[in-house]
Amino acid sequence: MIYDSLNRRTFLQGGAAAVAGLGRPFPAQAADERSLVVAIPSSPSTFDPINQGNHDAMVVNQLIFENLIEIDGEGRRRPLLAKSLPAISEDRTEYTFELRDDVAFQNGQPFTAEDVKYSYDYILDPANKALRRSVWTNIESVEILARHKVRFKMKAPFRPFLDYMTKYMGIFPAGSREKYGNEIFQQRPEGLGTGPGIFVSARSNDVVEFRRNPNYWRKDLPGWDRLRVRIVSEEAARIASLMSKSVHIIGAPPVRDYLRLRQAKAQGIAGASRPALGSMMLMIHNTRKPPFDDPDFRKAVSLATDRKTIAEKIFNGLVEPSAVPAPASAWWYNAKVAEGLAFNLEKAKAHLARSRYASGAEFELLYSSQGYLLDVADAALFIQASLARLGVKVKLQPLETGQLIEQVFAGNQTSALMAVIGPSDPTFIIQGIYTPNQVMTRSSGYSNDRLNTLLADSFRVDDETSLGPILADMQAILAADSPSTWIGAVHSFNLWRSNVQGFEPNTGITLRLTDAAVADLR
Structure with missing residues (x-):
């Protein structure tokens, strides 16, 4: 058979060299600081949620920026910055959201309906040339009804509207684009989202670092104080980093290595899979x-x-x-x-x-x-x-x-x-x-x-x-x-260290890290 002739890299071949490449020491941290380290295959093309085209790298955007609705790990709609799922008009052209009143941006600015309107008006403006604009062009207008209430008017019924919110958009502060400029959103968006992770620094093709948002509206989350998303393009290197305990969770593990470790019940390694219907x-x-x-x-x-x-x-x-x-x-x-x-x-x-x-x-x-x-x-x-x-x-x-x-x-x-x-x-x-x-x-x-x-x-x-x-x-x-x-x-399938809690693969494949935590300190 043709598949028998395929010459695939053997498990952990080149692993020592790969781990050496990950050997740069982490920045100093407090002895009791909770640290989580993950590895993905490629660098974010941008940190701007309206322009991200790299799906693996959406993990970094979703740590910073949130939307009114999210799709949870099992593919179900859940309220996020909205108090509940919206009221939908009988003709399915109007969506009315009651917003949470206990949310602030990472820079301390209170979250209101004004921010929702501003964010969607910005992405819909053709002059801003947003990569993800086409996802939202069914929106006719966004109307502020009260400080924490907003209505979306659609040009025509648009069934997938709520399903697209997690991946292809995030809410940012009113006036922030004019105040900070696009370069800040693209390269260093510190304080510009409502999410659990505050951007600290990034080195291209190396690492993106976050610190815990101390004022995150979900009071007990995230389960870490410091998060590092390492860029590890070599699949053998991602496996080696997991085995050497230098990384807690890896994205896009090689299929055969994933199956080998799962079937062998490798000590200290956990993993699971879930169909991604989309x-x-x-x-x-x-x-x-x-x-x-x-x-x-x-x-x-x-x-x-x-x-x-x-x-x-x-x-x-x-x-x-x-x-x-x-x-x-x-x-x-x-x-x-x-x-x-x-x-x-x-x-x-x-x-x-x-x-x-x-x-x-x-x-x-x-x-x-x-x-x-x-x-x-x-x-x-x-x-x-x-x-x-x-x-x-x-x-x-x-x-x-x-x-x-x-x-x-x-x-x-x-x-x-x-x-x-x-x-x-x-x-x-x-x-x-x-x-x-x-x-x-x-x-x-x-x-x-x-x-x-x-x-x-x-x-x-x-x-x-x-x-x-x-x-x-x-x-x-x-x-x-x-x-x-x-x-x-x-x-969707992932591997992680068995002392990681609160993590599982999700139908959207992008790593969901808000609930993840390491049971013992690094």
């Missing part, structure tokens, strides 16, 4: 560029992709195979449509023969060299070998995560293999990649008028009976056009 690992094809400008060629690539082998043999069950942009375990999964794209080399050859590239083709496949969300390097090798059987040559091009995201968001790639993760909303990925004027629209270069209409229809309903047929039709359209090759939904 995720998808896929090849994002640029339909404006040859050879992916031909629907038959795209269909051929999809049919030649053995998702089951990738999921079982490379990711050991931590990827759930799916040929459509929906997890197979999700209630909205269209099994009949997915079956039409199941691995079938003969059907793939037939579609290739009907394409403009019947004699074969060559394309470059980008992927992250740093294990963004999960390490896809072995899957890229497998896909390269699989498509060679179809007469298609794939040139693999690993990039640093920031470079990959930049190229994909700009639509410069021919194809890119990556994992995409959002809230557990069935339309998030579809909207973000395959509909106009979204953050990843350029990555696919694809649009379909019927799909756009169905998406708008889906925003008007919030029950499975009404939503199910709409989602099924959307998957059918995308399967027919195959603008991407969907491989499967990923699981």
